[in-house]
Amino acid sequence: MTTEITAYEKVKLARSSTRATTADYIKGVTDKFIELHGDRRFGDDSAVIGGIGTICGMPITVIGTEKGHDMGERMARKFGCASPEGYRKALRLVKQAEKFSRPVLFFVDIQGANPGAGAEERGIAEAIAENLYEFGAVKTPMLTIVIGEGGSGGALALSVADEIWMLENAYYSVIAPESCASILFKEPSRASEVAEYLKMTAPDLNGFGVVERIIGEPSDFTDDNAVAKFMSDLKVQIAEKFAQLKKTSVKKLVARRYDKYRRIGKYTEL
Amino acid sequence: MSGVLETMLHSEKNAVCCKCKKSVSEAELVKRYFICPECHAYDRIPPRARIEYLTDKDSFNELFCADIDADPISFPGYAEKKAASRKKSGETEAVLCGTARIGGYETCIFVMNSEFMMASMGTVVGDRIASLFEYAIKRKLPVIGYAASGGARMQEGVLSLMQMVKTSIAAKKHSDAGLLFIVCLTDPTMGGVTASFATLGDIIIAEPNALIGFAGRRVIEQNTGGKLPESFQSAEFQLEHGVIDGIVERKDQRDYLTDVLSMHAEKWGVKA
Structure with missing residues (x-):
């Protein structure tokens, strides 16, 4: 376990190409997985992997953004920057999970939603909004694990859940520190300092009540044995959490989820 | 409430058009719904003036206006920037909420204020909007929202990001109660506000030429390495791409809202 590293060093670790990606997690924590493609409207977004699988025998729906490891994979995965089709595929699969009472597991690792002209033309903002709107009231347990980058609205739209867990070196932020430094201080070089200001690390989010659990990570993601051990431990944690959430009535679950978000910056009592 | 429009109508002062930068008399602007007499651009309307244009005389009752000066992550420079916005606008935050009557129909209304830190959404803005939806659910009332925003307020970090979820799920709860939500997108509506409650209305309209989008043009x-057309992310572009229901000129908005309200009965929260 690493300690005493700066927020910006964590941002760099979160972006490292050797880090486990969604595909690695799916392989590591599910017994079986069947990928399901497409938003049934326009296309299939290669930046978002979704499908059904089992975890310790329990059927679940898994959705996550995938960056890929090398340049070829990263290009094919559009660097994990989800497009409207990715968010709409996720919505379709979440609705399907609700229908069949399957818990939903999100893996978040995204720099930000696709900032392209086509994404705007196909309503990226509406696609994100729709997911926030729907996921808050989905009648099945939902768990999010931020495994790398939690980049703004693009991450948010694949992370509304009953609980959010974060890897110890992941980040979750309203804006990338470089962009924030550039906009507010006109100096992108101040990113490291701004990363501290933004309070974007796992302990920060845990302190705000946004993140429930911080997951210790292997010191080296290229160490196969360490990663295998990490994945099998995580698998047990996820299965236990879903088993626990499944015991709660869905009505209570949805009410609690509403309250969780409602409490973040609450000043008014009606 | 003393009439803001009435005061401005008798004002000797001049204002500057935010588009052509020409000096125009305040009185002239008021007569023209803040449309520049020189370049015909839609200038920004102070929220209290906006409410006077839209609502029945003296019917506005402000809600959730407690003076909360949140700085949840103690972001350097934020307190000063906000203090300047407060002084300039005379408002405590970037959104004004309340109840009012429009064409005789009772409604909840919120109006965002682009003069206040670009109407960015922090925790207080999120709290006011979510509270208004909850209030509307209790009272069985429609919500009419005038959106404008540069997006989430980065000086409140991830807590501002979470306001997107908070406002969206509050809008959903209001919708699940069978109640009507109408949104008008004004210039500019960008980022996290477009990607949350602003595109979740039953009916979404926009003002002509308003800039509406998610990512900024630059x-x-x-990212794409090409120059985008002038019309990119305009209200007209969003109409063409199916994001909004229509574009309504300022002078017609009160009648439009009245007509829409009149087509919904008490069952959906619309009470004459």
């Missing part, structure tokens, strides 16, 4: 141009 970011997209840097």
